[in-house]
Amino acid sequence: AQSVSQHNHHVILSEAASLELGCNYSYGGTVNLFWYVQYPGQHLQLLLKYFSGDPLVKGIKGFEAEFIKSKFSFNLRKPSVQWSDTAEYFCAVPNDYKLSFGAGTTVTVRA
Amino acid sequence: KAGVTQTPRYLIKTRGQQVTLSCSPISGHRSVSWYQQTPGQGLQFLFEYFSETQRNKGNFPGRFSGRQFSNSRSEMNVSTLELGDSALYLCASSLHPSKRTGELFFGEGSRLTVL
Numbered sequence: 001a002q003s004v005s006q007h008n009h010h011v012i013l014s015e016a017a018s019l020e021l022g023c024n025y026s027y028g029g030t031v032n033l034f035w036y037v038q039y040p041g042q043h044l045q046l047l048l049k050y051f052s053g054d055p056l057v058k059g060i061k062g063f064e065a066e067f068i069k070s071k072f073s074f075n076l077r078k079p080s081v082q083w084s085d086t087a088e089y090f091c092a093v094p095n096d097y098k099l100s101f102g103a104g105t106t107v108t109v110r111a
Numbered sequence: 112k113a114g115v116t117q118t119p120r121y122l123i124k125t126r127g128q129q130v131t132l133s134c135s136p137i138s139g140h141r142s143v144s145w146y147q148q149t150p151g152q153g154l155q156f157l158f159e160y161f162s163e164t165q166r167n168k169g170n171f172p173g174r175f176s177g178r179q180f181s182n183s184r185s186e187m188n189v190s191t192l193e194l195g196d197s198a199l200y201l202c203a204s205s206l207h208p209s210k211r212t213g214e215l216f217f218g219e220g221s222r223l224t225v226l
Contacts, residue, residue: 043114043219044201044203046215046216097161097166098156098169102153103153104153
């Protein structure tokens, strides 16, 4: 069954720094991938998704992710973070009538 | 368009009691999933319902059960509560089963504390 792994548990950075969060999926073939975000005190929401086509996917709030098949990766990026990007970020993959989530990465942006 | 509504938002129970959590999906959504979120285990899948049928169940003991009604509203029940059941229980809805789209719309969760 497909699964995803996130290697960064907690990332701390300053405003205007660039952000990259790693996500690897378990095996090849057709795969759909997602990034979800959970801001403090708010519900989980979809940041962006990849189904097929252009491997560079753009999402909300200036985030993007690149699907690299040869590396089984779907890393999330933002060129310049803001304090409001402080949140927990989850990579996810559909798997047998459910979404399997990675362990999550907590991102803290210092003003 | 109203989002996913979960009730109650917070509740405190003692060991051995049971609890029922409710979820109203977005209007028109027929699929409802439940997840347990804890700091140590992250997001763990509980079950998914589509058109009143349980499509999948996660690796949780039989104390955890759920159902979906004809109006797509869903409930989950946990019997004989244990301390380890303390968690944020998230409900998510989607138009189709999550295997097809993976795009879920989450509620704010029900935070259960077991004393």
